[in-house]
Structure formats: structure tokens, C-alpha cells
Amino acid sequence: MPIRGIRGATTAADNSEIAILDATEELLRWLAAANELRPADIASIVFSVTPDLNATFPARAARQLGWNEVPLLDTVEIPVPNALPRCIRVLIHWNTDRPAEAIQHGYLREAASLRPDLAPESGVIAMPPSGNGGPRPPAEPTPPAPRPASSLDTSTKTIVAYQGEPGAYSQEAIYQHFGDLVSTLPCHSFEEIFLAIEEGRATYGLLPIENSQAGSINQAYDLLLDHDLRAIGEVKLRVRHCLLAAPGTTMADIKRVRSHPQALAQCERYLRNRGWEAIPAYDTAGAARELAAAAEPGTAAIASALAGKIYGLEVLDIGIEDSPENTTRFFVLGREDVPPAARNKTSIVFATTHTPGALYHALGEFANRGINLTKIESRPRRNRPWHYVFYVDMEGHYQDLSVSRALSNLLTRAAFVKLLGSYPAAPETTGPNGVSRPGVA
Numbered sequence: 420m421p422i423r424g425i426r427g428a429t430t431a432a433d434n435s436e437i438a439i440l441d442a443t444e445e446l447l448r449w450l451a452a453a454n455e456l457r458p459a460d461i462a463s464i465v466f467s468v469t470p471d472l473n474a475t476f477p478a479r480a481a482r483q484l485g486w487n488e489v490p491l492l493d494t495v496e497i498p499v500p501n502a503l504p505r506c507i508r509v510l511i512h513w514n515t516d517r518p519a520e521a522i523q524h525g526y527l528r529e530a531a532s533l534r535p536d537l538a539p540e541s542g543v544i545a546m547p548p549s550g551n552g553g554p555r556p557p558a559e560p561t562p563p564a565p566r567p568a569s570s571l572d573t574s575t576k577t578i579v580a581y582q583g584e585p586g587a588y589s590q591e592a593i594y595q596h597f598g599d600l601v602s603t604l605p606c607h608s609f610e611e612i613f614l615a616i617e618e619g620r621a622t623y624g625l626l627p628i629e630n631s632q633a634g635s636i637n638q639a640y641d642l643l644l645d646h647d648l649r650a651i652g653e654v655k656l657r658v659r660h661c662l663l664a665a666p667g668t669t670m671a672d673i674k675r676v677r678s679h680p681q682a683l684a685q686c687e688r689y690l691r692n693r694g695w696e697a698i699p700a701y702d703t704a705g706a707a708r709e710l711a712a713a714a715e716p717g718t719a720a721i722a723s724a725l726a727g728k729i730y731g732l733e734v735l736d737i738g739i740e741d742s743p744e745n746t747t748r749f750f751v752l753g754r755e756d757v758p759p760a761a762r763n764k765t766s767i768v769f770a771t772t773h774t775p776g777a778l779y780h781a782l783g784e785f786a787n788r789g790i791n792l793t794k795i796e797s798r799p800r801r802n803r804p805w806h807y808v809f810y811v812d813m814e815g816h817y818q819d820l821s822v823s824r825a826l827s828n829l830l831t832r833a834a835f836v837k838l839l840g841s842y843p844a845a846p847e848t849t850g851p852n853g854v855s856r857p858g859v860a
Contacts, residue, residue, distance in 0.1 A: 421818050422462055423522055424756060424838075425450055425511040428530035428647075430503065434472050443480035443507055446527055450511065453523035462512040463490040465830060469506045470498050477507055497770055497835045498802035499645055506530055510838075512823070519758045533647050536619065536754060579751075580604040580612045580621035586704035586726025592656040592749050593625050594725075609638055613646045616752060624752035625654065631746045633681055635796055640810055643750075643768070643839050650766055650840030652751030660686055660740045661724050663707050663732040665714035670735055677706040678721035686721055688741045695719075707732055751842070760843035763816035764793065769829060769836040770800060770808045777832070778809070784828045785813060788821040808835070816841040 429446040432438040443466070450456065464486075466477035478491040496508075506529075513522075526534040579601055581589035590603050604621050606612050615621040626642075629635040643650070660682055664673065675696040676683070683690070683697040690697050700706035700720075707722040711730035719735065720726075727734050750766075771777035785792055794812040799805075815822040817838060830836050 421514075421516065421759075422823055423513045423515050423517060423519060423818070425454060425456070425513055425522055425524060426509070427511075427525045427527070428506060428508045428533060429527040430529040431472060431505045431507060434505065436473070436476055439468075439472060439476040439507065440480045440483065442528065443477040443509075444484060446507065446509060446525065447481060447484060447486075449525050449527060450509070450523070453525060454513070454517075456511070456513065458484075458486045458489055460514045461486070461489045462514050463492070463827060464512070465492045465494065465510045467494045467496050467508045467510075467835075469496055469502060469504060471504055472507065477509070492830050494830065494835060497800055497808065500801065502645075503529060503533060506533075512827075519756055522755075524755075534617070534754070536617075576602055577623070578602045578604050578621045580606050580615040580624040582606050582609050582612055582627075584702055584704035584708055584726075586707055586723055586729045588656060588658055588703065588723050588747065589625050589627060589749070590704075591723050591725045592654045592747070595656060596625075596652065596654045596751065609642055612752065613642055613648060616648060616754065617646070622753075623651075624648070626750045626752055627747055628750055629748050630658075630681075631744055631748075632685060632742055637798065639750075640768075640796075640798060641801075644808070644837065648752045648754060649756055650750040650842050651753040651755070651757045652842050653764060653845040654749040654751060655845040656747050656749065658685075658740065658745045658747055659724070659738045660721050660745075661727055661734050662719050662736040662739055663710065663722055663727045663730075664719040664735050665710065666731070666733050668719070668733065668735070672717055673719050673735075674717035676719045676721055677710065679703045679706070682721045685740045685742065685745060689739045704729075748845070750840075756840065757842060759816040759818055759841070762844040763814070763819075763841055764812055764844045765815055765817050765822060765841040766810070766812050766839040767826070767829075767836060768808050768810050768839060769833040770806070771832070772834050773806060781809075781829055781832050784825045784832070785811075788825050790815055790821055790825055810839075814844075 427446050427450050429442045431442040464481060468474050474493040474495045478493050481491055579593045579597060581593060581603060583589050583605060585605055593601060593603055604615055606615060612624040612626055616624050626639050627636055628639045673695055675698050676690055677698045677700045679702055680699045682703050703722040704726045706720040707726040707730050710718060710720045711732055724734055771781050791814045792811055793814060796810045797807040800808055817823060817826060
């Protein structure tokens, strides 16, 4: 039987035992009622609290409900700037064949601001424990349960948020993954992608996380740690830079080329061999838009073929990047987990204690189970100088037995663990000679 995750969060009035127990018990009762949850079907429960709360009390609330046989783990989250204070999060691992889209998650009290789409519409389900230690069904009428965001209404238009101007490579990646008919929402920053999904202005988001030439995008990884969205898909876009110019311009006319500094760097040899001046711009698609709005003799832009089409520019040359292996990897962001596919990957972030062998033993949980790690990277813990968090990608889905057990054991070794998401792995990309190869990870 597969293991499903039930997620929830709430806040305590203060750091007292009574306040933490009351808030946690209220949240557990709500989740149990919404999912008709029986303690006998719970594989384990992980509680995490912000550093301003005592981590010893949430598990005690589960025991007070009579959930005496359920394995429990209490953890303290790493400090995050501007985080919601006095927050209690719970992840219930549930043995069930219920489809993922039917799982009811819940965010109560002030934690409703983290996920307004999952907050109850009217009050909280209150349920006294039954005689067998499990919850009784709530009396009628019950408050309406929140609709899982992943159970999309087919009549509702799908909107995908991305950072950049229309014609950006991110928009090209959206069309590659979702098809040409999907609606897109340009955003000014990576942060705005997250806000657009959380506020309901977008169904999904597309977040670039690394490039095969330039490496990881640190801000993207920091935002994944700060927000409660899930990585539900992976896209790998083969970046093909195009030389764009106003209609009627020839290659002989070009004297200077505008684009984002990274695009200029990726085409440095091409520009140098032709003696063209490289002029930085804030964005590839933005450079194309500005050139179309005010054509400048002798000036071209480096951007996508999509940008040329949108702004009415001619493509003078295509594939001008110095490296034919230039690939950008994206996460598709959503509100809910997705079920396993044929090939899956899982991404997590964790921190270890500052003791000898801590990382070795943490990674051993995966090695001992034959789980292949496709990426591991460290980032500074922003509130603790010279301490680090580790971002890891692995093959498999968190519902796979080997991955589930590895993550459960990692929780006992790590100071902090966050599941960023399990998602279908992107298809293999094609090399410059048409040979299939694993995509850049």
C-alpha cells in the first residue's frame, strides 16, 4: 500500500506547554476528521516547530489523543528571516490507497496565511477521541473541507508564472512542458512567482534552478527553503541563442549586440570572432523588446526565437552559443504533491549537526539502500555563519519504500529536513549530434 503525506500547520499563542498542546491537538483532530484517519493506518508523524517554540510538546499532543503506537519525531526548524512565528508543522505518513488529489491538508490559525487555499472556510473541526484511541467522525454539519489545489477543474484555465519579459527562455520552457495553448504570467522576480501561486493568480510556476554552464541559481534554492510550495515537475530546456535584428538588417550591418550578461558570456567566442561590441542589458527578452520598440542601426540582440516572433524581429542566426551543451533546468512549482510516474526524482534540503561524520552518516542512509544521488550542493545557513544546509536530488519518489525509509532514518540523524518535492524526471535531452544522453542535473 502506498504512503501518502498529509501536511498541516498551525500557530501557538505562546511558548507554554498548554498553548502548544492545544494548538497541536486542534490541528491533529482537524486533519484526522477531514481524512477519516485511523491511528492504525499511520506509519509515522513528523512535527517541526519554529525556534521560538519548545519542540518537546507537539508529540505529546498526539499521545494525549491516544495515538500511542504511532512513531513520532519532533524537530526544530532552522531560523528563516521573516518566518511566521510560533509555527507548528506536521507531516503525517499515511498508509492508504486514497489518490493524492483526495488528501485533505489543513493550515489553521495564523498559519492560514501560508496557504490560504488550504485554510478551513468556517472554524475548526473539533473531535473528542473515541474509546479505541482514534477520532470519531464529526457531528453534522461539518465545515466544508478545503479543496486540494492539485485537483484541477478542467474548465479552469491553467496559468503558469515565470520570471522575465514575454519571450524569455522560461516562457519557452513552459510551452515545451505544458504545450502552446497554456496561459503564462510574467513576473518581475523569482519571489513574485511564489506569491502568484500562493495568492491564486497562477496555477503553477516555472523556476530556473541551475544551468549546465553557469551552475546553480542560489536565490531560487533559498526561496524553495522559505516557501511551502512543492516541486511537482522538472523541465530541461536546451538553450539556443538567436541573433535578432530589425527587419532588413544584414549580418554585415551589425556593430554591437545587446543581451543579458550571461547570454553575452555564453556567446563570447561568436561575438569576438566577428569583432562585435557586447553591450549588457537587464534581460534577453527585454533586449529584444527594446530593439523592436526603437530600432538602432547596427544593433542586434541575443534572445530566444520566441522573443523574435513576439516582437517582430528577424532571426539572423540561431544556435550561436559557444557550447552546444547549454541547458537550463527548471522546477515546476505547485501546491500539492503528485503521484509517482515511470521515472521519478526527489529533492530535499537538510542540515546536519556540527559533529564529525554527521554528513557521512546522513548520506549513508541513501547509499545503504542503493539510492542514486544525482546532485548534492551545500549552501550557507543564513542565520548561522559557517553552518550549511545541503540540497540533494535523488532518483525515486518519496513514496517508494527505499526512499521513504531513507528519509525517515535521515530525520533521526539530521538537525532539519525539508522535502522539496517528488516529481516525474525530465526526459533525456538530445546532444548536438542527435545522440540521446541524460539531461544535465
